[in-house]
Amino acid sequence: MIAKALRGGFSRRMFLKSSAVTALGAALPNMTLAAGETIKIGFLAPLTGPVSAWGKPGLDGCTIWAERVNAEGGIKLEDGEHKIEFVAYDNEYDPAKARTGATKLIREDGVSFVMMLGGDTWPGVQPVADRTGMLFSTLLPSDLSPDTTTLVAPTEVHPIYIVTGVQWLAENRPELKTAVMCAQDDALGLPSVATYLAAFEAAGIEMQDDPLLFDPATTDFAPVVTRLLSSNPDIVCLDTCYSDYVHPICTQLFLQGFKGQIISATADFYDQMIAKTSKEFMEGFIFQFPDFDDPALNAEHINFPDANGFYTEYNKRYPGQWGAVSWEYASIMELWKLAAEKAGSVDPEAVLAAMQEGGKGQHAFGEASWWGEELFGIDHALVGDWPVVMIEDGKARIKAFVSIPDWYDQHGDLLIKYMTKYDQMWSQRS
Template sequence: MISNLVKAGLTRRTFLQSSAVTAISAGLPGAAFAADKTIKIGFLAPLTGAVAAWGKPGLDGCQIWAERVNAAGGIKLGDDSYTVELVSYDNEYDPAKARTGATKLIREDGVSFIMMLGGDTWPGVQPVADRTGMLFSTLLPSDLSPDTATLFAPTEVHPIYLVTGVEWLAENRPELKTAVMCAQDDALGLPSVATYLAAFEAAGIEMLDEPLLFDPATTDFAPVVTRLLSKNPDIVCLDTCYSDYVHPIAEQLFQQGFTGQIISATADFYDQMIAKTSKEFMEGFIFQFPDFDDPALNGDNINFEDPNGFYATYNERHPGQWGAVSWEYASIMDLWKAAAEKAGSAAPDAVAAAMKEGGTGNHAFGDAKWWGTELFGIDNALVGDWPVVVIQDGKAVIKGFRSIPDWYDKHGDLLVKHMQAYDQMWDQRS
């Protein structure tokens, strides 16, 4: 499957300028630190290829985060201050390359922490984590299991945040009663399918057909959309499709005359979708990742420093490249920094213990709790509120924050049922 994905040669290339292996220093010139007082952080994610939209923008965001931290005095461990240096490795969303990258980052580069996208690449890395005790993060809690003691999901709680978008849709568009769904058949798509099915069932929205699972190597989406629309649905769900899929699917929906509701995990580079379709077509598109200039991110509940300024800097340096992960890895680093300073150490075990102390943490969108035993077999996911985002007049707008734990308390049995049906529970995956 992975080889097919890479061979497909999909089109998300416009912003990908990195080499396969890059080491990037985020320290500012002239910063007053001793040369040996540096903490290295590993970034192990796809920087090229079809899944790069969930890797490279995150690395760019981390560089901005590191510059801010270093300019403010760095990481304070006891009486000493340390600069932060990011060391990245392009795993191309390939498990074998991810394993090679993890080994290099630990043995050769001496990193103290490694951030990953996760998904299909985590099984390649897990033996390295088990052997070394290195602390890793993933954006996909579906990677978690009782065997992943050093793996944390501290920012994105994919796929369970997806329930918040469906819940909001059902309350605000109660006239919409039927849905269809498509997704790529992989470790990102399948748990999302199960989650959307649970959310639609909880909301009383009827699925008109089984989810349409397509090969990740697919490049022609006209037949996919034709089949979806043959059922005449009120809602088309794009699951957690990659940007290279969401864009052509949206274009096909437009060309084939769909005028109903679209809901998706992401809408990265939505301005490009508007340009290929129309502002009217994209009006009301529901997804889960805000632009950080949104006024709703200036509330007291937000645990991300100066989101508006971060967004402005990001877009100045990387125009047109803001996406779902642009802020997420930086938010993970906020949690890691706070835990390291609390522990007075960058050692993986010390940081992990400090991060989970008290069972709660400062998630980007508010206070959250370490959770997951029921679904993942381990409480290593930081779960709380998540925003629902809607495109209005060509701009992403946060419509509110919804509680994932509250939804799960009411409908958790449905999520478990559908996860089991798709073999996505931790005991089935392992």
């Protein structure tokens, strides 16, 4: 993993320079489309392996989104209508494979836009983005820096959105005073650790120990949970653990008799966790990603078309596979579609300009602002409200939409403090 190389003294900048030797050496191919030509979109994410739960369900969601758009005539540009098609490349959450995939998608497949999960894979791709000017998206704003001028985080603002869950918990469960936390030691876990620490401090919740960082290769979580519970905490925080970690950790929490509050960035396939534990054990579990059959997603401010219908169709085709990213890549595409149609072109520079025009964007959960210069060195993250989700009687339900900018206006200094402590500020990463 790149995260380990960074800790070993191999800097991100060194990786980028070494990667540049094999990166593309010229600008984008001709982006002009022939009349009626299909627009191709690159999907560069882990489709297999331990991180596939944050890749494959998103590709499935994009398939449904594309069928909807194509049934209505496709993308409407200056020269007419164009159908849309996704071209996928499995990067297996490996930066070298991600670099190869980016090159193939641009040079061989002729894509007009590339979506990524990001994280450990972005340093492998950035030289390709720099040399071609291709527009990329990430689900991880912690990838952003002043150098990432063709990278945007237009849907998920990981890890900043997790402050909303802690804030809601503090306001609605004030009797909870202490917390412990664990996370995998990698590019997804560390910025999330920093953000949770800031959120807990802002809420007046005491951390009983330093975050327990485990190796991503860990498979036995009994010792991890035993250590977490040794101080008898009110809250156990699972950070942004992959589903392959969240499930066994929750099973161990159940087996070891934990009765307190659990909070996590995600709870993908929570029905399976209920089956492994009990409905009573999972009651009150706080996380950040709703099921799209939630009535709250029918509100006027929601910008994801027919969220309930999308959820129904998704579960019909892919039963048991709905997760955090099932809707996110499709939501990015909705924003890209609006921008491309506004620009009348699929040219990456024109689409980006249209996407960011006026400093506002139609985020899935309402209008949001392009933001991030103070934290990321560039205003390329679309930030607004985010839902707080709780499991009630075996079903995920949105409890509130909480403003991320409002929290940051009050507590941004804490977030910067902990991001700096964990070497996650853009200036430290670059």
